[in-house]
Amino acid sequence: MLLPPGSARRRRHPVRAVAVVVAGLLAGTLSACTYTGDPVQPVADRLAAALSARNADQIPFTGTTGAAVTQQLAARSEQLGGIAPAVTVDRVDRPDGAAANVALTVRWDIDATDRDWTYTVTAQLARKDGQWSVTNGDGLIDPSLNPGERLALRRVAPERGDxxxxxxxxxxxxxxxxxxxxxxxxxxxxxxxxxxxxxxxxxxxxxxxxxxxxxxxxxxxxxxxxxxxxxxxxxxxxxxxxxxxxxxxxxxxxxxxxxxxxxxxxxxxxxxxxxxxxxxxxxxxxxxxxxxxxxxxxxxxxxxxxxxxxxxxxxxxxxxxxxxxxxxxxxxxxRTSLDPRVQTLAERLLADQKPASALVAVRPSTGEIVAAANGPGSNGYNTALLGQYAPGSIFKVATSLGVLRTGATPATTVPCTPSITVDGRTFKNFPGYPASALGDVPLRTAITFSCNTAFIAQYDRVDDAGLTSAAGSLGVGRPNETGAAAFLGSVPTGVSATNHAASMIGQGKVLVSPLAAATMAASVARGSTVTPRLVTSDPAATTASASAPASPSATASSVPAVPLTGAEAAGLRTLMRSVVTGGGVDPLKDVPGGSVYAKTGTAEYGTADPPQTHSWIIAYQGDLAVAVFVEEGDHGAITSAPIAARLFTELAK
CATH class of the missing domain: 3.90.1310 (Penicillin-binding protein 2a (Domain 2))
Structure with missing residues (x-):
């Protein structure tokens, strides 16, 4: 396989410059130098320049012609991918007044490495009637070739890393x-x-x-x-x-x-x-x-x-x-952290999902991403790491952290009303919300049954900067250090009262990926902010990132994430466990392998009436945190929770 013209990225020998210079040098031909006082060195230099320029037309030869040598140079250059030789004079020997031997170094810059194909040839010069000519021009540039042979350049493919x-x-x-x-x-x-x-x-x-x-x-x-x-x-x-x-x-x-x-x-x-x-x-x-x-x-x-x-x-x-x-x-x-067993199982569990879908699994203890699966409905897109979706009620875990930071506990009473109006916009609970869970209820009850109005009612208790900080403490919106292209979420600040109210329940302008969602659950499990990683061999050297889409009315906050305290982590675990034990996520109640902590989510999107909904669940069991996302589905407990339950059940076998 011939290399293409221009394949070498490094050129130590300026062939174009030599070609310009040689035009002037050739004008005098080799006869410019005789034995009566003039050195042979200029003669040798003109020959080297002509060979480098692939133009020996005006060089005198005995037994061949300059045109023939030029044709030979063109053929050899084409056989080596179009590159030109860099020919320099090594030394000149003068056996007598009518003869000279010129040692030429021929260098072919055949690839981008620093090691060129280099060899030495000897041009034999003879002086007759005051003019020097080359007596061994035929084959001078490639003396190693036998009759009938041609040069060829082959690229040798390297073994690719795993x-x-x-x-x-x-x-x-x-x-x-x-x-x-x-x-x-x-x-x-x-x-x-x-x-x-x-x-x-x-x-x-x-x-x-x-x-x-x-x-x-x-x-x-x-x-x-x-x-x-x-x-x-x-x-x-x-x-x-x-x-x-x-x-x-x-x-x-x-x-x-x-x-x-x-x-x-x-x-x-x-x-x-x-x-x-x-x-x-x-x-x-x-x-x-x-x-x-x-x-x-x-x-x-x-x-x-x-x-x-x-x-x-x-x-x-x-x-x-x-x-x-x-x-x-x-x-x-x-090296990556993907676990073939978990990845294969995750893909199998998504195989029958027609909409875009994803399942991400993270080890809370290390932040290692052990599965990043995309369902067939994603059509090849990396929904797991790059998807940008409203999180809906799974974001109430971050909102709960913001509320806990105001001095509340899981037992603190909050108002769960049928509706709430903020700055002229009315918010309601999801259709079918149980009437028995309305009224002044503990925060634990509000998250168990996912009362929208109870969390929106805290919008003036937890401002947008506090909400963004709480989300950052759970890994949402933090810098991407996965070693791969990934979106870790975006929580806006500087928004209107209605937009902030929507943010409290994971709507409005809040965006997360399934990876960011799994990181939230992993951070609660570990009790500190988890930094997810996929590439474990020097990921910092080539970390890729993805950014949230620009919003004309909101910008991401620069408020740094505040570390989780032990009390905050314990409170969040109490809330997430109540979601499972209190009746919110029946599929996860009896899975083997230990207690499961979870939060479901249903995020409205689009302009249909009624709106279409994203289906979410985040959950963790032991040292495995997961997020399951289905772009178009029912309530998270109906569409996504069974997938998470099957994952935990299969891994416990």
């Missing part, structure tokens, strides 16, 4: 695949269109487009139709195998355990685009592969390693000889 999971379990690693397609040498030309269409039909791709690709390829080409993981798609492969000319080429590609495993998080590796080639400064060429999305793209420099380069002497027949090689340097593994 993406590892918990306990350094390989998640994305080289796995066997087969490239299935048509080998044009194995089917007569008249039958190639039919064969291409038959293969395309067998594997389910566009027959006309594939037939056109086969027709356009060279006569010796293998034209890939599709790539399968080895051991999969047996029926399609059998159907294709019955077509004359269809072949399978075994290979290995960096793949996760399954096609869906954390795909939106891990990303993919595939052929580089034309835009990537154009913007790479020679790093990529057509046919190369690279990380295209997710962690694979973000950590491309670390995972990809450094390609090797090999200069070959290729004969008309037989095996090529290696003249020079820069060996490929393997990529470095990237």
């Amino acid at each position: 993406i590892l999971g918990a306990g350094d379990t390989p998640i994305v690693t080289a796995r066997p695949v087969v490239h299935l397609g048509v080998d044009k040498t194995k089917v007569p030309a008249a039958e190639q269109d039919r064969a291409a269409r038959a293969v395309a039909s067998a594997v389910g791709i566009d027959p006309a487009a594939y037939a056109a690709a086969v027709k356009a390829a060279g006569t010796q080409a293998f034209v890939e139709a599709i790539t399968y993981r080895d051991g999969t798609h047996a029926a399609e492969r059998r159907a294709a195998a019955a077509v004359t000319g269809a072949v399978e080429v075994p290979d290995q590609l960096p793949l996760a355990p399954s096609a869906t495993f954390a795909r939106a998080v891990l990303g993919s590796v595939g052929p580089v685009t034309a835009e990537m080639v154009a913007d790479s400064g020679g790093r990529y060429r057509a046919g190369d592969t690279a990380g295209l999305s997710g962690l694979q793209a973000q950590y491309e420099d670390r995972l990809a390693g450094t390609p090797g380069t090999r200069v070959l002497a290729v004969p008309a027949q037989g095996e090529p000889r290696t003249l020079f090689e820069n060996q490929a340097q393997a990529g470095t593994d990237v």
Whole structure:
């Protein structure tokens, strides 16, 4: 595989400048120097400059012509990807007055490394009738080639680093695949269109487009139709195998355990685009592969390693000889905290969700993200880490912290009324709110049955800065230190009274991701602010971030998060446990593995009447905190809670 023109990112030898200088030098030709007093050094310098400029037309040669040498230089340059040699004079020997031997160093900058293909040649000069000429010009620039050989440059792909999971379990690693397609040498030309269409039909791709690709390829080409993981798609492969000319080429590609495993998080590796080639400064060429999305793209420099380069002497027949090689340097593994068992289970639990959905699981003790699963309804988007949604009533955990910080306790009485009006806007409880839980009730009862009006009634007790600070204490809106692209939430300050009232119940302009929601639960479990992490190998070096969408009427507060106290953490745990034991989340009451603490949420969105709703739950059990989100669902206790219950139940087995 030839490297593209301009593939070297480093140029120590200014070839363009040499080309300009040589035009002047060549005007005098080699006859400018004779034995009667003038040194041979200027003669040698002119020759070196001409070779560097790939223009020896005006250099006198014996036995060949300058034009022939220029043609040879052009051919060798093309064979090495269009680069020019940098030729310098090493020394000049004068055996007698009519002869000189010029040792030339030839340097080809074949790749972006500091190690060039360098060798020394000797130009033999003879003086006759006052003019110097080169007597061994034929093959001077590449004396190592045998008759009939040509140069070739091959890129040697490095071994790509793996993406590892918990306990350094390989998640994305080289796995066997087969490239299935048509080998044009194995089917007569008249039958190639039919064969291409038959293969395309067998594997389910566009027959006309594939037939056109086969027709356009060279006569010796293998034209890939599709790539399968080895051991999969047996029926399609059998159907294709019955077509004359269809072949399978075994290979290995960096793949996760399954096609869906954390795909939106891990990303993919595939052929580089034309835009990537154009913007790479020679790093990529057509046919190369690279990380295209997710962690694979973000950590491309670390995972990809450094390609090797090999200069070959290729004969008309037989095996090529290696003249020079820069060996490929393997990529470095990237370590993550993903637990394959938890991730696989989370994806299975979301498999039947048609709307966008996500399940994130975090270890409170360490902040490690052990699962970041997206359901099929997310259509490849990383809802788990990047989704930005109103949290609804799960945010009442943060609001409760704000209330506790005013001196309240879980037993403090708050007014739960059928409705409440703030600055002209009326808020109500969700339809079907139990009448038995209305009136002056303990804060514990208000959160158990998710009384909207009780929390909104505290809007003048907990101002917007206090609410933002409380949310920050639970990890919402904090800097992203996951080592991946992630959104940790946004809680506005400086908003109107009605917007602040809406914020108290997780509506209005409050936004969280499923990751931010899980971090809230993890912080309550640990009793201190949890900083979630996904990439555990030096994440700080390349942390990516995502920002909340700009709001014309609100800006994120710069109020720092206040550390949780022991009493505050205990109060929040009491409230979240009451949600489970008090009847709010029946699916979590009897799961094995110990006590579960939770809060459900239903967030209204859109302009429909009645509004559509997001379904949420945050929960923790032992050292595992989770958030389950379904973009369009019923009450959190109905849609999301059963998914969390199944997760805890399966993990307890």
